[in-house]
Amino acid sequence: METPENEKFRDSIGTINEEGKRAWVYPKKPNGKFYTYRKWVSYGLLLFLFSAPFIKINGNQFLLFNVLKRRFNIFGAPFWPQDFHLFVISMIIGVVFITLFTVAFGRIFCGWICPQTIFMEMVFRRIEYWIEGDRGKQIRLDKQPWNAEKIRKRILKWSVFFVISFLIANVFLAYLIGSDKLIQYITDGPFKNISTLISLLIFTAVFYFVFAWFREQVCIIACPYGRLQGVLLDSKSIVVAYDYKRGEKDTGRAKFKKNEDRSSAGKGDCIDCFQCVHVCPTGIDIRNGTQLECVNCTACIDACDHIMESVNLPKGLIRYASEDNIAKKAKFKFTPRLKGYSAVLVILIGVFLGMSFLRNDVEANILRLPGQLYEHKDNNIISNVFTYKLVNKTTSEIEDIHFELLSHKGKIELVTHKNFTIPKQGLSEGTLFIEINRAALKGDKDRLKIGVYSKDKLIETTTTAFLGPRSYK
16 A cells, blocks of 8 residues: 555655755745735844944944954944953853744744845745746746746846845945945955955855755755754744644545535545645645744745635644644643743843943953063062053043052053053053062062053053062061
């Protein structure tokens, strides 16, 4: 007896055929309530993505991830290398936040927020529908020989894809080097910044490869979050799911017949129209349960609801639901697992906010010059030479900077100048001498507390080690 198609065991991903070759996915153009919602969310996020590098708050770029110079701006707040712990905590908060929502609502991030999905489904596929037509026309175009129509449509599509990929690459570069520098490079002309142009073309090639050819394979093969969902989802997670209890019933799926009483015949509400399969951007059959490839894009929900409405059957055969909800009619509960993730998230946010409020606008480091011993001067004075580095994290200059000893009696002398200014979002460094009377020292290594003053205002304190004689009488 032959195994029904829907009950066959699947041991490969949906985009690989029986010969092990790439099975190209031709999704039908989605339409419906959820798709409309997704369009509004996607266009709002695209607007944010393209505008964020050019928005300034107190002179700081809204979002900046300059890895080479170790400069990061998150929501306008600058993070320097000295603030790396804050940056790490913020990234961990993001991971825990996504994890919490995955446990509760499955891959809702993938379907609604992920840039890969938004660009693929709301930009590149919509262009493809505009140029090549819907599913059927795309399949026929692929099968037909390279005639004038096919060449014209393919060249137009590839050209538009390349232009958009180049635009995305420019925005991506603005996040890395800063929008001001990017605009300066554009104004100067591409041939005056060959290295930047090469970087742009490399980014463009990567984006073009992803959206023109690799496509849904990113979500299925390359994305680590797709693998992570396998260990995060459970029977209580709300995902895009097919109600097999209602769809199958006693005799399983059956084609629709007009004026038929399906309920009395024991037939399920699924009429086996395959619309949910044709509309899926990753090429799976949602009726086979939660699968690796599903990104919770809701296209199958809209397609199924439209069919159910057409045949006068209740909507919701495919819907947002948990396995327990379908099998046991269980309602969503805030489980101990969700409470645990929520507690961790609240603690991390609290730690981040606390450390952010305690962060100073100026970071001071004073270190004794390596390899230098102390100097014994007249009047029993011990002198050490130090280097200092002051980082100004604000968008204003800090003027009239000087140092004072807070823990010992003594004096601090700068090598080159008495007072100085720290430039905005910059640093000042130099050399200084600290002189302390031998009688004021407690041992051969004393910890000094030093105050950094702007005019008469204490703006930062720091400590350093002072080297002196081992013993004296």
